[in-house]
Amino acid sequence: MLTLYDDVFSPYARKVRIALYEKGLPFERVRALHGDCNRSDFVHVNPRAEVPALVDGDFSLYDSTIICEYLEDRHPEPPIYPRDRRLRAECRLLEDLADTQLDAATYAVTIVELGRRESHAALHDTARRDLERLYNELEQRLGRAPFFCGDFSLADIAVAPHLMAAAFLGFPLDPAKHPVLTRWMERVQERPAVARDNADVIETLQRLQAEGRPAFDPYRVQWRSDRLEWVIKNGFADWFAEEMRAGRTFFPITVAH
Numbered sequence: 001m002l003t004l005y006d007d008v009f010s011p012y013a014r015k016v017r018i019a020l021y022e023k024g025l026p027f028e029r030v031r032a033l034h035g036d037c038n039r040s041d042f043v044h045v046n047p048r049a050e051v052p053a054l055v056d057g058d059f060s061l062y063d064s065t066i067i068c069e070y071l072e073d074r075h076p077e078p079p080i081y082p083r084d085r086r087l088r089a090e091c092r093l094l095e096d097l098a099d100t101q102l103d104a105a106t107y108a109v110t111i112v113e114l115g116r117r118e119s120h121a122a123l124h125d126t127a128r129r130d131l132e133r134l135y136n137e138l139e140q141r142l143g144r145a146p147f148f149c150g151d152f153s154l155a156d157i158a159v160a161p162h163l164m165a166a167a168f169l170g171f172p173l174d175p176a177k178h179p180v181l182t183r184w185m186e187r188v189q190e191r192p193a194v195a196r197d198n199a200d201v202i203e204t205l206q207r208l209q210a211e212g213r214p215a216f217d218p219y220r221v222q223w224r225s226d227r228l229e230w231v232i233k234n235g236f237a238d239w240f241a242e243e244m245r246a247g248r249t250f251f252p253i254t255v256a257h
């Protein structure tokens with residue numbers, strides 16, 4: 001049995017769960033960030049204490065990209081990567097765009113607006129501008145195709161959770177500006193694996209709201225790589241310095257394997 005260390009809202013954990021559902025692989029879940037254990041409890045699985053991480057018997061691995069590649073190698077059918085070499089590379093490029101750019105564009109706004117219920121016009125406008133650019137690029141890449149890289153693939157799986165999160169944050173697709181991407185989004189959400197994961201996300205959100213509990217702690221936030229790059233390059237270094245001074249930030253821990 002596979003064990004997935006995850007968090008219901010993490011787009012990276014969502015990517016792996018949808019891949020597992022697509023492949024029909026059963027797995028147990030350990031809510032690692034805000035549930036069954038705390039960070040130091042799973043550094044033996046992921047030395048950075050990030051979700052997702054996967055345990056397959058005596059083998060542990062982490063990072064959503066590496067996990068999805070492992071799942072494909074170990075359980076090739078049904079495939080989640082295109083067979084064609086060039087399409088496969090394009091699929092990985094789109095996954096990378098989702099993991100680095102879409103994620104980074106929404107991270108700070110998620111913390112400030114969703115988590116703290118504060119407004120920050122400059123952060124909001126920068127996120128909107130960036131998302132608009134990325135929506136344009138995705139619209140173009142789709143062209144007339146139903147999915148990004150031929151059949152439904154990891155490219156679609158990686159992009160979808162970010163677009164759903166962006167819509168929830170107040171940056172929905174505009175069908176007039178992005179008709180192809182809007183239809184793609186509807187098509188992807190009809191996929192049983194995606195619908196199943198969406199139901200889980202929505203049910204958890206509603207339960208937390210009913211219990212008056214936050215989805216995450218917006219005053220103790222993990223920062224890394226592309227998320228930090230987005231903040232600095234867009235002129236929010238002073239904002240970030242204040243976050244650090246106020247003790248609201250931390251960085252991935254790294255322990256020896």
Ligand SMILES: N[C@@H](CCC(=O)N[C@@H](CS)C(=O)NCC(=O)O)C(=O)O
Nearest residue numbers: 010011012050051052063064065222
């Ligand atoms: N490159 C990693 C990124 C994983 C990641 O950033 N996970 C976040 C959640 S979205 C995390 O675990 N953060 C730790 C924390 O918030 O404590 C992957 O693709 O799996």
